[in-house]
Structures are given as C-alpha cells and as structure tokens.
Amino acid sequence: MPSGFEAPPTPAVPDGHLSAPGPVAPPILEIASLAVGFRHRVVQRDLSFRVRRGSVFAVMGGSGCGKSTVLRAIAGLLRPFEGDVLLDGTPLWRLRPAERAALGRSMGVLFQNGALWSSLSVAENVALPLQLFARLPPGVVTELVQLKLALVGLPDHGRLMPAELSGGMRKRAALARALALDPPLLLLDEPSAGLDPVSSRRLDELVLELRDGLGITVLLISHELPSLFAIADDGVFLDADRRTAIAHGSPRELRDTDPDPTVRRFMHRDPDRLPAAGQSRPAEGDLRHGF
Amino acid sequence: MSGLASPRPAGVAEWTVSRRELDRPVLVLSGRWTVATTREAPGEVASRMHEVLGEPEPFGIDCARLDEWDSLLVATLWRLRALRGFDPVELDLPPPLRRLLALTTSPGTDLRMPTVPVIRRSIVAHTGTTTLDAIAGLGGIAMLAGTLLRGLWPRRTPAGSREPGMQGRDLLDIFRRHGPAALPIIGLVNLLVGAILAFIGAAQLRRFGAQIFVTNLVGLALVRELGAVITAIVLCGRTGGAFAARLATMGANEELDALSVLGIDPRRFLVLPMTLALVIAMPLLYLYATAAGLLGGMLVAVNLLDLSASSFATQLVDVVPVSQFGFGLGKSVLFGLLIGLVSCRIGLLAGRSAAAVGDAATRAVVASIVGVIVLDSVCAVCADAVGL
Numbered sequence: 001m002p003s004g005f006e007a008p009p010t011p012a013v014p015d016g017h018l019s020a021p022g023p024v025a026p027p028i029l030e031i032a033s034l035a036v037g038f039r040h041r042v043v044q045r046d047l048s049f050r051v052r053r054g055s056v057f058a059v060m061g062g063s064g065c066g067k068s069t070v071l072r073a074i075a076g077l078l079r080p081f082e083g084d085v086l087l088d089g090t091p092l093w094r095l096r097p098a099e100r101a102a103l104g105r106s107m108g109v110l111f112q113n114g115a116l117w118s119s120l121s122v123a124e125n126v127a128l129p130l131q132l133f134a135r136l137p138p139g140v141v142t143e144l145v146q147l148k149l150a151l152v153g154l155p156d157h158g159r160l161m162p163a164e165l166s167g168g169m170r171k172r173a174a175l176a177r178a179l180a181l182d183p184p185l186l187l188l189d190e191p192s193a194g195l196d197p198v199s200s201r202r203l204d205e206l207v208l209e210l211r212d213g214l215g216i217t218v219l220l221i222s223h224e225l226p227s228l229f230a231i232a233d234d235g236v237f238l239d240a241d242r243r244t245a246i247a248h249g250s251p252r253e254l255r256d257t258d259p260d261p262t263v264r265r266f267m268h269r270d271p272d273r274l275p276a277a278g279q280s281r282p283a284e285g286d287l288r289h290g291f
Numbered sequence: 292m293s294g295l296a297s298p299r300p301a302g303v304a305e306w307t308v309s310r311r312e313l314d315r316p317v318l319v320l321s322g323r324w325t326v327a328t329t330r331e332a333p334g335e336v337a338s339r340m341h342e343v344l345g346e347p348e349p350f351g352i353d354c355a356r357l358d359e360w361d362s363l364l365v366a367t368l369w370r371l372r373a374l375r376g377f378d379p380v381e382l383d384l385p386p387p388l389r390r391l392l393a394l395t396t397s398p399g400t401d402l403r404m405p406t407v408p409v410i411r412r413s414i415v416a417h418t419g420t421t422t423l424d425a426i427a428g429l430g431g432i433a434m435l436a437g438t439l440l441r442g443l444w445p446r447r448t449p450a451g452s453r454e455p456g457m458q459g460r461d462l463l464d465i466f467r468r469h470g471p472a473a474l475p476i477i478g479l480v481n482l483l484v485g486a487i488l489a490f491i492g493a494a495q496l497r498r499f500g501a502q503i504f505v506t507n508l509v510g511l512a513l514v515r516e517l518g519a520v521i522t523a524i525v526l527c528g529r530t531g532g533a534f535a536a537r538l539a540t541m542g543a544n545e546e547l548d549a550l551s552v553l554g555i556d557p558r559r560f561l562v563l564p565m566t567l568a569l570v571i572a573m574p575l576l577y578l579y580a581t582a583a584g585l586l587g588g589m590l591v592a593v594n595l596l597d598l599s600a601s602s603f604a605t606q607l608v609d610v611v612p613v614s615q616f617g618f619g620l621g622k623s624v625l626f627g628l629l630i631g632l633v634s635c636r637i638g639l640l641a642g643r644s645a646a647a648v649g650d651a652a653t654r655a656v657v658a659s660i661v662g663v664i665v666l667d668s669v670c671a672v673c674a675d676a677v678g679l
Contacts, residue, residue: 075552098454101554109552115545129553132455177549 026089028053028185028217029074034083036066036073042081043069046244049236051185056211056218058228058235058251062266065240067221068112071189074219076104087185105133108178112190114170116162122173123149123158129180148176152206168199172206179210185217186210192224204230225251225269237263303328304363306336308343315349321356324364333363337370344375352382365391431640432632435558439566439632442559456559457567465564469530470572474579477525481513481580484521485587488512493595502596506606509588514615518581520667522573523626527659531634534565535655538638539648547639557639566631573627574620581619618679622670629666630659 027050035045043066051057059067072078074085076092085092087103095103116125126145130136136144149158152172162170171191178186188207192200204227211218220235222228228235228251237247237254239262247254247263255267264270304324309317318340322328344350357364369392372379379392412420445454492505538561541547547557585607592598634655641651 072548075548077548077551098554104552104554107552109549111545111549113544115549117546117549118541118544132555133553181553 025053027051027086028088029057029219030086030089031070031074032083032086034070034073034085035081036069036078037081038069042243044238044243044245045082047083047236047238049245049248051217051219052234053184053217054211054215055234056207056220056232058220058222058232059238060223060228060235060251060254060266061238062223062240065238066243067223067238068189070238071109071187071219071221075107075109075187076100105129105181106183107185107187108181108183110171110174110178110186110188110191112193114162114174116170116174116177118162120162121158122154122160122162122165122176125162125173126158126177126180129177133181144180148179149173151179151210152176153202168195168203171195171199171203175203175206175210179214179216182214183216185219187219187221189221190224191220192222192227197226200224200227201230207231223266225267229255237266304336306340308340309353315351316344317351317353318344319353319356320364321358323358324360324367326361326363329363333366334370336367337374340367340371341374349381350375350377352384354383354385354388357385360385360388364388365395368392369395428636432636435562435632435636436628438556438558439563442556442563445559454559455553455555457563458560461561462564462568465568466572469526469533469568470576473526473529473572473576476529477522477576477580478583480525481518481521481584482587484517485509485513485584485589486591487587488517488584489588489591490595493591497596502592502598503602503606505588505592505596505598506603507610509585509592510607510611511615513581513584513588514611514619516619516667516671518584519573519577519619519623519626520663521584522576522580522623523630523663524660526569526573526576526627527630527634527663528656530569531630531659532652532656534631534634535638535641536648536652538562538635539641539651542639542641543643543645543648558635562631562635562639565635566628569627569631570624571627573623577619577623578616581616614679618670618674622667625666625670626663629662633659633662 029051031047031049034047035042036047037043047070049057059070061067069078073080074092076085079093084094087106090103092100092103116122117128120128123145126148127141130141130144134141134144145158146155149155152175154169154172154176157165157169157173162173165173175188175191186207191203191207195203207218207220208231210216218231220228220232222232232251234250235248235254236245237258237260238244239246241262246260247258249258251267254263258264258267303322305320305322307319307321309319365388368379368384368388371377372392372395379389382389384392442456445456488509489505492508493502496502496504496508538547538557541557541561550557550560589600589603592603593600637651637655637658641647
C-alpha cells in the first residue's frame with residue numbers, strides 16, 4: 001500500500017444487502033501493488049488502493065493515464081504484470097480461468113460505449129446473463145428484465161435494438177445489463193463520456209440511487225469533474241507521467257487540499273501551474289493562461 | 292534590408308528590418324501574411340529574417356502596417372522563435388498573435404515531418420519470418436478447432452452449472468442466413484460454370500465425334516472438384532468476410548469484452564455456431580451447386596450437341612460413381628470448417644478500429660480462398676494416393 005493511504009472507516013451497509021459487515025468490514029475490492037500495461041509497455045505500476053463497501057470510488061486522471069487499462073485488469077480482461085486484484089479477499093488472478101470467470105460475475109461492468117450486443121434487442125441483452133447463469137424459469141427472467149429496465153428508466157424500450165437508442169439510453173440499457181445478475185460491485189468506465197450535461201446528470205443520479213437502493217459498491221473510471229464531484233466519495237488519482245497513483249481521497253478533498261500540481265491542474269481544469277493550496281490564483285489577464 | 296515572403300504585387304507579405312532604434316533592430320511586418328497570398332515556406336522566411344536581424348540579440352517588432360495575417364505568420368514567427376529564442380510576451384505583437392505564439396511552448400528546431408521508418412530485412416529473414424508467422428497461424432487455427440471441439444460438450448463449472456456455450460437458436464439463425472440465403476448466387480454461378488464446361492468440351496469433342504463425352508467432362512469436373520470449390524469460394528467472399536467483419540466489429544465495440552467479463556468464451560458462444568453452421572450448410576450447398584452445374588451442362592449439351600436429356604443422364608450415371616459424390620461431400624465439409632475457422636480467427640484477432648474491421652474482412656476472404664485451393668490440392672493428392 002502506498003504511504004499515507006489508510007482505508008477510511010467502513011460505512012453501515014443497508015440491511016438485506018451483501019454480506020453483513022462486522023465492526024470493520026473488509027474492503028470489497030483491494031488492489032495490491034498492481035502493474036498493468038500492454039506487451040512490454042507498463043502503463044501503471046505500484047498501484048494499491050481499497051474500495052469500501054457501499055462507496056462510490058473514483059479512479060481519476062487525465063486522458064491516456066491508464067484508467068481503462070486498470071479497469072480491464074480489475075474486470076479480469078487483462079492479466080496484470082504484477083500484483084493482484086482481491087475481490088472479497090480472493091486474489092482474482094491466482095484463480096483458474098473458470099473460477100475467475102465465476103468470481104468475475106460478481107462484478108457488473110458498464111463499458112465506455114455501452115458495448116450492448118448489437119444483434120440482440122435491449123431486453124435480450126439484459127436477459128442473456130440471467131438465462132445463462134441464473135437458471136431461472138423464463139417467466140421470472142422476463143420479470144427481472146422488466147424490473148432492471150424500469151430501474152434505469154427504459155421500461156418500454158425492451159423490444160428496441162441498440163442501434164435505435166440514443167447515446168444516453170444506450171448507457172442506461174448497458175447499466176441494466178450490468179445489473180442483471182445483481183452484482184455487489186459495479187464497474188463504470190467513463191459513464192458520462194459522450195453525454196450531454198442533462199443526460200450525464202441523470203446518469204449520475206441513477207448511479208447514486210442504485211447504490212443506495214441496491215446496496216452496491218461502485219468503482220467509477222472518469223475524468224468528468226462534475227460527475228466526480230457529484231457522486232464519488234473516495235478515489236485515487238493516476239498520473240500518466242509518473243505511471244502510478246499520486247493522490248488518494250475524495251475528488252473534493254483532492255480539489256481543495258492536495259498539494260500536487262498535476263492533481264490541482266486537473267481538479268481546477270487549469271492547464272497551467274497553480275500555486276499550492278491556500279495561495280491565490282494568478283491574475284486573470286496573464287497571457288500564459290491562454291484565451 | 293528588406294524582403295518579400297513571396298514575389299507578389301503590393302499588399303502581399305512584406306518585411307523589413309529597421310535600425311531606427313539605436314539599441315536594437317526592429318522587424319517591420321506589413322501587408323497580408325496569409326496562406327493564400329504567399330507560397331514561400333515560413334522556415335525560409337524566418338531564416339532570412341534571422342540573418343538580417345544579426346546576432347541573437349533582443350529585437351523589436353512593428354506590426355502597425357500589418358493588414359491581415361493567419362497561421363502563416365504564426366508559423367514564420369514560431370520558426371524565428373526557434374532560431375532566436377525570444378519570448379513572445381516581450382514583443383509588441385497583436386494580442387491574439389502573441390497568445391498563439393505563447394501556446395507553441397516548444398521552440399524545437401527540428402521541424403521535419405516524421406517519416407515512417409522503413410524496416411529493411413534480407414530475403415532470408417523475410418522468408419523466415421513469413422514462414423514462422425504461417426506456422427503460428429496454422430497452430431492458432433488448430434487450437435481454435437480444439438476449443439470448438441471441446442465446446443460441443445460443455446463441461447460443468449466449479450459451481451455445478453454448465454459452461455455457457457453455443458445457443459441453438461444462434462446456430463439456426465446463422466445457418467438460415469448463410470445457407471438457404473446463398474442459394475440464388477450459388478445456383479447461378481454453378482449453372483454458368485457447368486454451361487461453360489460444356490461449351491469448352493463441345494468445341495473440342497465435336498471434332499472427334501465424341502460429343503457424348505461432354506457428360507463425362509461436366510459430370511466428373513463438377514461432382515469431384517468444381518461443385519465444392521466454386522461453392523466454397525463464393526462462401527469465402529459472402530460468409531467468411533461477413534464472419535470476420537462481425538467479430539472484428541464486436542471487438543471494436545467492446546462486445547467481446549462484455550461477453551468475457553461474464554465468463555462467456557466468445558469462441559464457444561460465437562465462433563462455434565458460425566463454424567458449425569458452415570460445416571452443416573456446405574455439403575447441402577455442394578449438392579445443390581452440383582445439380583445446378585449439371586443442369587447448365589445438360590442445357591448446352593441438349594441445345595448444341597443434339598444430345599437428349601435422357602442420354603445425358605444415363606451417361607452421367609454410368610461415368611460418375613457415388614463414391615465421387617462422397618469425395619465431393621467430404622471436401623465440402625472440410626472447406627466449410629476451414630472457412631469458418633480462418634475467417635473467425637482473423638475476426639477475433641482484428642484491431643479495434645474501423646480500418647481494422649475492413650482489413651479483417653479482406654484478409655479473411657483472401658486467406659480463406661487460398662486455404663480452400665491449398666486444401667483442395669491436398670485432397671486431390673490424397674485421393675490419388677488411395678486410388679479414389
């Protein structure tokens with residue numbers, strides 16, 4: 001674990017959800033000394049953090065810093081160079097493929113572009129995981145699919161094909177599919193990307209409602225500051241140049257108190273240097289600050 | 292001294308260096324510094340400015356007579372900045388121009404366009420690499436075939452449920468789209484091939500009064516070779532390309548990843564029904580294609596050689612034993628398997644871009660056709676060895 005990072009106290013988990021936490025419940029997800037990349041190129045290394053149950057944990061950072069690569073390692077899609085992903089204490093990458101696949105189903109993944117299966121209708125997209133893994137009677141599957149689509153605000157769109165949906169509707173349909181097996185952990189890869197501000201806000205609210213209502217934990221990959229400030233209560237900041245996490249904390253904490261110039265530039269949407277926390281901003285007319 | 296950025300009439304880009312200030316030279320810019328009014332490279336203009344300005348000492352700039360400017364002037368000053376290292380904030384430039392220059396934070400001097408490195412390899416190295424790639428490709432196809440074979444009998448997961456695999460409705464859907472839907476094109480092509488064979492045969496055999504042997508030519512060629520090969524080549528283009536493009540598109544849209552995170556193997560879930568549908572469809576299409584080709588040959592024989600349909604059929608039954616149909620059927624099964632494996636493997640390994648999808652479709656068609664021809668040659672040698 002990196003110095004200076006301590007897992008915050010675990011919040012109470014609503015009754016009837018997940019495994020009952022003890023006095024201090026173990027994290028639902030722990031990343032231990034992870035190094036990920038492609039071929040011989042390391043994208044992120046020495047990455048360690050814990051995700052509390054019931055929290056919305058944000059993996060932040062600029063474009064190209066490796067956020068989605070980290071998510072692929074967590075989701076079981078990309079074997080890390082080093083380290084492991086501990087899901088409920090079980091090291092994901094030490095398992096055999098069949099066991100890893102079974103454990104991976106306790107995570108729902110919302111991909112950046114939705115990744116709905118284009119040859120299936122919206123309802124069939126949500127139904128497929130249930131049909132393959134839940135072993136339920138068809139009538140029950142149908143009702144569960146209707147419920148999931150209603151939860152995401154698409155109760156009458158089940159018969160449509162993915163190509164017939166708008167960008168925001170596609171994201172919500174993909175969210176319904178990610179929730180199909182009632183996973184305790186939801187991974188969201190850039191959920192607001194490509195959405196207008198209103199759709200983005202609605203999706204943020206939906207994520208919070210689902211978190212509160214279903215008692216799930218959310219790991220959010222994003223660089224959309226409004227979304228991060230709105231829903232994330234913990235997080236880690238990845239840096240592309242240093243190829244590791246350079247800050248831990250909630251987005252608001254990082255914005256207000258983190259002394260690292262890279263973090264401050266990102267959190268204040270300022271491409272130029274900012275003074276350390278507590279100092280004044282540069283004069284508005286300074287030409288170095290662009291237009 | 293002065294210079295023109297371009298040999299144009301008055302109003303074009305023009306510059307002079309004035310020594311009116313004792314302590315430093317002043318670069319006076321005037322006219323229209325736009326891409327439309329000059330053809331001279333900004334770097335060349337900047338080099339001459341640098342020479343005229345002299346040693347890299349502070350200089351002033353006068354833009355009072357500058358009528359119009361665009362990125363040409365920005366590029367010129369950027370190059371001048373690279374040569375002299377000045378800070379644009381210190382110059383009396385129009386504010387928008389100064390801001391643009393300030394954005395060009397890196398005053399690098401190497402402004403050559405990046406070139407794609409050409410990797411030169413000897414013929415021996417190239418041959419070796421290509422051979423190793425081909426062997427690796429064959430190995431990959433064999434491994435995919437093994438995975439699909441195991442997928443026919445799904446195992447139990449540690450939790451006791453069956454591993455998710457091929458869906459029966461997917462198999463039927465793919466079979467319908469790539470089997471019966473291909474009948475018109477396959478029928479037409481094979482009808483014409485049969486007719487062409489009969490035309491060629493008629494022209495030669497009529498000279499010897501051996502018209503009846505047109506039936507031998509058409510029958511043996513279609514039943515033994517062309518019925519299966521022509522059908523396979525049509526399916527390479529129609530089905531192999533479609534399979535590769537579909538899988539490549541699914542990869543680019545993360546749909547394959549969405550399957551993998553659920554523990555669903557795309558090879559068993561997608562590739563198995565695709566390949567199995569082709570293996571089932573190919574023998575049926577072969578029979579249909581052969582019938583169409585024979586019909587084409589018979590039409591030509593009846594109309595050009597005055598053979599009757601019954602004599603054509605009788606001769607056909609005499610010269611084409613059932614074993615030849617068996618040989619053609621067996622080859623068509625192998626061709627279906629080959630097209631499915633090759634095109635699906637190429638689709639699965641495609642890159643994640645629109646260009647990669649098109650590239651995968653093209654490669655799948657080419658590789659499948661070459662594979663079909665090679666496999667047909669191997670079958671011909673094997674059949675000859677066993678006396679078939």
